[in-house]
Amino acid sequence: SVNPDLASERQTASFCVEKLTALLDGGAEQTRIRRAVVEAIQSDPVFSRENQYFQTQNERYEAAVRKAVHLQKKMHEMGWTENGPEYKYIYRALAGDVAFLLHRVFMRSISVLGSDKQIAKWIPLATQLQLIGSYAQTELGHGTYLQGLETTAVFDIATQEFILNTPKISAMKWWPGDMGRSATHTVVFAQLYIHGKCYGIHPFIVQIRSLQDHSLCPGITAGDIGPKMSFEAIDNGYLMLKNVRVPRENMLSKFCEVRPDGTYVRQGSQKINYFTMTSVRISLISDEVLTPLMKACTIAIRYSVVRRQSKLKPGEQEAKILDYQTQQEKLLPQLAAAYAFHFINDYLQELFDRGYREIQRKNFDMLPELHALSSGFKAVITHHCTAAVEICLRACGGHGYSLLSGLPSLYTKILASCIYEGENTILLLQTARFLIKCFMAASAGQPVPPSVTYLAAVKPGKCPAKNKSDFLSPDIYTEAYQHVAVRLISSTAAKLQDLIQSGAKKYNAWNQCTVQLVQAAKAHCHYITVKNFAETVEKLETKAGIQRIMKHLCDLFALHGIFSNTGAFLHDGYISAAQMDMVTASYLDLLAVIRKDAVPLVDAFDFTDKSLNSALGSYDGQVYQRLYEWAQKSPTNKMSPAYERYLKPLLHNTLSKL
């Protein structure tokens, strides 16, 4: 039975939830396929996540390996293939709780960087899990700065082998997933040396464990790097190499080859590599960032309508906590952000697909824009969504702090997205570099990529809004965001030039501007997100109430951004103090409007109870019952040896004294 406090929220939905779900999925047919995958995975007990909050790292690892092996069978059974429409839903349905994700990266790197012969040799074995691969790039001493990697691969003409070494402790490979305990092979990135000359970083296939008994190969030291904030299921590993020899054929050689005589040959364009990073950054947004935020919103909002605490109106029943303005102000902007970023993800995907088509035609013109946008958005979305999940967690008070709420695990995992695949600050600075370059070009009347043409058309002036309802006009707020982005980019460009003109070295001037450059890059991404949300709403069908509620969310997202960052808009008087008060009023009004549809808006994300794995977020809202029943299963509810060892001797004689 559904908690009546939750049921009542669903009765008054202003729109058709099923239609919104289909919109989010990209069509009703996609919804159908997704649900079929979710059903097949979640009804299979091997894939159960029910015990995960109770398990040790070792137990999580073992379960993840079991799942990965079982998944192969399952895919075969279900007729799912890597190119089928179901594929993208499988990982999401597993909530990432499965081994051999780096094995996929191992395969992709061979496919992308390997010769046809290498692909023919390794990919069939890898596909069948007849070997398990990893991807050994990051070292103890180097992550961001790839040129600084210290592992070496020296070509030995005599034996036609490469000799690999991690010459210092800081050169030790550190973090590769699947490497700590599972992998038999890995792709090692190392500085290539031929005749004493360094040719930079290249990839080499290296066997690290015996296929016979899984023992470490000669010259290999490897193991697990131990506990992390999350990713308990993954055996992130370390790897040291001491004079490990691999045949010449093991250097991945689609783009570069070492001939038997030691001649180094570069062939084809390496720009595609660049494109791979872009692709990874965009592809992680959906499963690793948006899905967790949507889950967190679902959990926190459902909980906030069944939790009643204190009296809003004297003499009445205690109020649902979502009826408090402060609770709305915590949660509803996060809900709006989930939608905003869902739509910007569509935009990025579309841009990426277009870029990919161009690249296949050998046209690399879109690459700089694509790189800048994927970097900036990876950073902005991961940062924003991580903060949002934390807000959801805190908004559930003590119960949110229990692992059984599901929220701590969502948080500790999403946090990593701010660090991996490019640390966020570094990425934002790359976006900023692109923006400054485009701004200079635009100022000089040169053409610039589509997403930054606005930099060429800088309009001074003031926000024309006259009353609070004017701030519900997308033109009004989109222009305000654009104005701020232009102002921050242009003023930072000016500061940079001033510093250089007054004699600072370029690198010093850049460093002294980086705090502001980061702000400028964020403002650019924020502007594009708002603009894209508004344009998306414009194009929605007007039936079923979808457009109306999406318009409200778009307004909320935009006004929350202004409300939380008033200084940027007030700075040059583009928005006046009186107008800012209108923004605040409009923003607070919107909270009460969206609050009415809050539960239908999270229902539309269409998570099953098993997907959420949360005592607070279940569809029926039976929070307290679920917390109690689940807690009883915790291994901490068995007798502890602490009683016999430490407590009994103390307590045993008390009886006579009471």
Add this chain to the structure above:
Amino acid sequence: SVNPDLASERQTASFCVEKLTALLDGGAEQTRIRRAVVEAIQSDPVFSRENQYFQTQNERYEAAVRKAVHLQKKMHEMGWTENGPEYKYIYRALAGDVAFLLHRVFMRSISVLGSDKQIAKWIPLATQLQLIGSYAQTELGHGTYLQGLETTAVFDIATQEFILNTPKISAMKWWPGDMGRSATHTVVFAQLYIHGKCYGIHPFIVQIRSLQDHSLCPGITAGDIGPKMSFEAIDNGYLMLKNVRVPRENMLSKFCEVRPDGTYVRQGSQKINYFTMTSVRISLISDEVLTPLMKACTIAIRYSVVRRQSKLKPGEQEAKILDYQTQQEKLLPQLAAAYAFHFINDYLQELFDRGYREIQRKNFDMLPELHALSSGFKAVITHHCTAAVEICLRACGGHGYSLLSGLPSLYTKILASCIYEGENTILLLQTARFLIKCFMAASAGQPVPPSVTYLAAVKPGKCPAKNKSDFLSPDIYTEAYQHVAVRLISSTAAKLQDLIQSGAKKYNAWNQCTVQLVQAAKAHCHYITVKNFAETVEKLETKAGIQRIMKHLCDLFALHGIFSNTGAFLHDGYISAAQMDMVTASYLDLLAVIRKDAVPLVDAFDFTDKSLNSALGSYDGQVYQRLYEWAQKSPTNKMSPAYERYLKPLLHNTLSKL
């Protein structure tokens, strides 16, 4: 041997580190005592925390009980007493990783709420750990709103007993520490009923486990609530009561008593209870909030001078990451905040001590101010420090994400401080209520408590700063903070009155202002913090460079607050756009200044390696070596059954194919 990159940072300290340590401790004698306690605790292997990142919740619990029992012996051995000068350092030296903390609350509640007879009966047993107590207040359904607690205690005249029940699932006690597995007794808070009339919440001593064999007593259902985001060592528990009878003497009766005939007698003032909450909120700041932040700063800053990544200047060695402006901008404001909050904590302690003296003289005048300040500062400090620890964690990139960095555990634990002992939003609204009341009183010319007299003297006008160095004047920035606090409090008071005058019910008007009320309360606390920091610096001795560096930190704290919240200062033009650019310039300049002393400033916190328990933060800065050696000890570096079960069958026949 100390990493030379770290050693060089210490050679150029602009001040005497040992003097600063003494200042933080409150004198060199305190430093001596603290170090002696730390040494005694950390040299005792029973108290070791080295394995904690590898342990399960069950192992952590057992270790915590062992430590708690051993601590009794240790205190006796060392001659430490509960009233001695060493006492306050013991818990800090244990990093809270010890059982029976709620047992202390059990004892304190008996001491404060119990009659002399009750104290005489229970305290000696509890002191000797001959029974283990807990404190059962929070229920599944109620935390914040104590009046809503649903547990009942019905007086039965016939048997002279109270009959206790948790009549619904939401009435189940939930969260009490030490109750899940250890406690034999607990103080239960329940609605008292006599002859069918409810007298509100009262405390009752209830035995829950047998002293003979630790089995649950009749009518008791109790256990552990399972895994949480942190506090693995603590057995937070649940408790259901079904017709549990306790004698009339078990109601704690210093202030209220039920006579044998069922007459309810209230005696003495309960205001002291109110004072207890205040005391807890202030006392948690130091150990639970400031110490973790100081540890996080130490770890992140030491790491940031031994981590080199990428080249700042082309052709040179890779740069220490602390030389990047963006890294300084992440970490140094957190360091400044640690000092700012250390000094505001001194201020609150002093205020509290004064309040306590007054109360002992039956003068309760200071209570409202003390309550408002302790609530607001608890919220502001816990919120700020939690965010700061997260920034430190992220600033260490991938290595920060390893549990071995120590940072994830600091974060997941400090986060709870935003929720316990009063949820932060609720607390800020209590502060806001006080501020609005005082503002109205001040406007009407009535006297107000000392910390809010500034509300009476509202000066219009503009910030007089003319260049960026003017913003290094404490008068300039303190007045700016004051101005913002007054503006936010007065404008919210005006909105509240407008709403009421236009017909809104009071409770509705209040709810519609809560987002802004929270902002106002924060602004007030921020202002007091800045003012107190500036005044503290003013009073410091000018020798040994201490005052100079503290002045820089004070400036940084103040300017960072303006820089991060520009809108509040720009809104009514108190600070102009041109002045805000000066703030930014001054702020960024300061980062480079403080960066030079960053390591000495964290060295002054004087944590030992064992205190930090971090691979990144050790005094010698041998980060990579430590990560590697420590990771090898992880239980994930044992052979997993996953190989035999799942991998061997797949891999075994591959050999022939390669």
